[in-house]
Amino acid sequence: MARRWIWIGLTGFLVALLSVGLTSAQAAKPLQSQLTVSHLSPVQTTAGASLQFLKSRSLDESDLTSDNLQLAQAAPPRQVTALADPSNFGDRYATDINGRVLRNDFIAVLHETVGSAQSAINLFRTHHPRDQDQVSYHALIGRDGTIYYIVPPEKRAFGAGNSVFDGPSGPETVRTNSAFPPSVNNFAYHISLETPGDGMNNRRSHSGYTPNQYASLAWLLAQTTIPDSRITTHQAVDRSGNRMDPRSFNGQGFFALLRRYPTRSGLSG
Numbered sequence: 001m002a003r004r005w006i007w008i009g010l011t012g013f014l015v016a017l018l019s020v021g022l023t024s025a026q027a028a029k030p031l032q033s034q035l036t037v038s039h040l041s042p043v044q045t046t047a048g049a050s051l052q053f054l055k056s057r058s059l060d061e062s063d064l065t066s067d068n069l070q071l072a073q074a075a076p077p078r079q080v081t082a083l084a085d086p087s088n089f090g091d092r093y094a095t096d097i098n099g100r101v102l103r104n105d106f107i108a109v110l111h112e113t114v115g116s117a118q119s120a121i122n123l124f125r126t127h128h129p130r131d132q133d134q135v136s137y138h139a140l141i142g143r144d145g146t147i148y149y150i151v152p153p154e155k156r157a158f159g160a161g162n163s164v165f166d167g168p169s170g171p172e173t174v175r176t177n178s179a180f181p182p183s184v185n186n187f188a189y190h191i192s193l194e195t196p197g198d199g200m201n202n203r204r205s206h207s208g209y210t211p212n213q214y215a216s217l218a219w220l221l222a223q224t225t226i227p228d229s230r231i232t233t234h235q236a237v238d239r240s241g242n243r244m245d246p247r248s249f250n251g252q253g254f255f256a257l258l259r260r261y262p263t264r265s266g267l268s269g
């Protein structure tokens with residue numbers, strides 16, 4: 001049963017990505033969801049038990065080109081739905097605060113949790129009535145490679161505050177709330193990597209992410225049509241000057257892994 005919902009969810013993800021592109025021109029109201037929350041599997045009541053992470057070894061460059069990661073591509077990673085409280089996400093808007101029709105293609109923004117995956121999930125599942133407390137990612141990848149689905153892809157997660165995507169066609173950002181600076185949230189798919197134990201601090205680097213995390217991240221992005229040129233980091237889009245995540249991310253190794261997926265051919269521009 002769970003597997004069936006996962007596939008429905010992934011299909012919905014692709015449908016949502018496609019439909020946003022197709023409907024943005026004529027829509028004048030928040031984009032219609034392709035999936036409602038009720039179509040997703042219920043939040044697992046055994047989340048505590050399922051968050052027992054396997055011990056993961058640290059990554060070096062050679063791990064990203066090893067045979068075990070090729071095998072990891074063949075089978076979908078473990079996936080768990082851990083839906084955020086509805087206060088922590090919203091609809092994607094078809095127009096900005098001035099009524100301008102929005103035509104941005106999706107970007108993927110990579111983050112790290114700094115705390116544990118469990119503490120991040122707990123935070124997202126907490127009701128936050130005040131706008132400034134609301135926060136979420138769409139997906140989170142634990143140290144063992146498990147993907148936690150937190151916000152449905154057709155919804156707007158609150159993963160980046162003051163932010164601009166400097167893409168191939170110039171700066172892109174959207175203002176949907178007069179009380180906040182413009183951000184990339186309206187067209188972003190936010191994915192966070194669980195930080196290693198030696199990174200639960202504000203230092204500039206840590207021991208990095210596990211091979212399973214890179215494999216799951218590549219698998220997840222291989223389900224999308226987001227081109228390489230629109231995969232970015234919180235640090236790159238941040239305009240507040242205080243975000244540097246995901247620290248110690250091996251971008252070169254990651255893109256080499258992602259490009260092994262046949263579905264990614266033609267998306268590397």
Ligand SMILES: [Zn+2]
Pocket residue numbers: 110111112159234243245
């Ligand atoms: Zn971040």
